[in-house]
Amino acid sequence: EEKYEDYKTSAEEKYHVSNRVSIYIGSLEETQKLEVLKVSDVEFMIVNEEDNQDKLASWLEVPGEGTFVVDLKAGEYIVDNERAHVLVRVPYPELTNVKIDYKNVDKILFKHRIMNKSYRVGEELARQQLSEAEVLFRKEFLSNQTFFLNARKSAGKTIETLIRQLNPEIPELTVDVEFY
Numbered sequence: 001e002e003k004y005e006d007y008k009t010s011a012e013e014k015y016h017v018s019n020r021v022s023i024y025i026g027s028l029e030e031t032q033k034l035e036v037l038k039v040s041d042v043e044f045m046i047v048n049e050e051d052n053q054d055k056l057a058s059w060l061e062v063p064g065e066g067t068f069v070v071d072l073k074a075g076e077y078i079v080d081n082e083r084a085h086v087l088v089r090v091p092y093p094e095l096t097n098v099k100i101d102y103k104n105v106d107k108i109l110f111k112h113r114i115m116n117k118s119y120r121v122g123e124e125l126a127r128q129q130l131s132e133a134e135v136l137f138r139k140e141f142l143s144n145q146t147f148f149l150n151a152r153k154s155a156g157k158t159i160e161t162l163i164r165q166l167n168p169e170i171p172e173l174t175v176d177v178e179f180y
Contacts, residue, residue: 024166025077025086033069036093036158037151039144040065043136044108045129054121059109060129064137066098068151070159085174086163092179093151098138100130152179 045060075090110122141147156177163175 025079025163032071032073033096034072034155034158035067035069036155037068037147038065039068039141039147041137041140043133045133047125047129049111052125054125056122056125057109057111058122058125058129059107060126060133061106061108062130062133063101063104064099064133065101066095066137066141068093068147068155069096070094070155072159083174084170084172085176087176087178088159088163089178089180090155090159093148093155095138095141098134098141100134100137105130155179 041064043062043064045058045062047056047058049055049057070090070093072090075088078087078089080086159177160175164173167173
């Protein structure tokens with residue numbers, strides 16, 4: 001029995017068969033910015049007649065949006081082929097591309113008591129309101145913890161799904177996503 005066990009152990013060492021996998025993440029590293037969440041909001045910008053020297057009243061409904069993205073080029077990708085494991089470390093999602101949807105800005109009220117002012121005065125007031133709305137959108141999107149948490153959760157799921165799609169032949173693949 002001892003001889004049998006020795007031969008068996010020797011044969012196992014010499015002719016051991018194992019399945020080796022090679023995990024592919026190449027195209028993921030080439031993607032610069034991954035959009036993970038689009039957010040939108042509406043601001044009502046109200047200026048009453050008594051709020052300005054030109055005695056103009058202007059009420060605007062201003063829709064806006066922003067996009068949270070993850071910079072995949074700045075990420076670290078640690079691939080362990082032996083254990084079929086990928087660790088991805090990427091920066092936290094950041095807010096980009098905050099903009100006003102100018103096509104859908106709605107003029108709720110715009111009036112002037114005397115109506116002898118030039119269009120320039122009204123246009124300046126509207127531009128000022130739109131500029132203030134854009135600042136409010138940025139503040140709201142950055143200060144809303146729910147947006148940030150949803151962007152992070154979406155980024156993790158999206159990156160994991162992309163890696164799994166690039167490696168369909170490895171069903172036991174483990175993917176961990178960390179943010180720094």
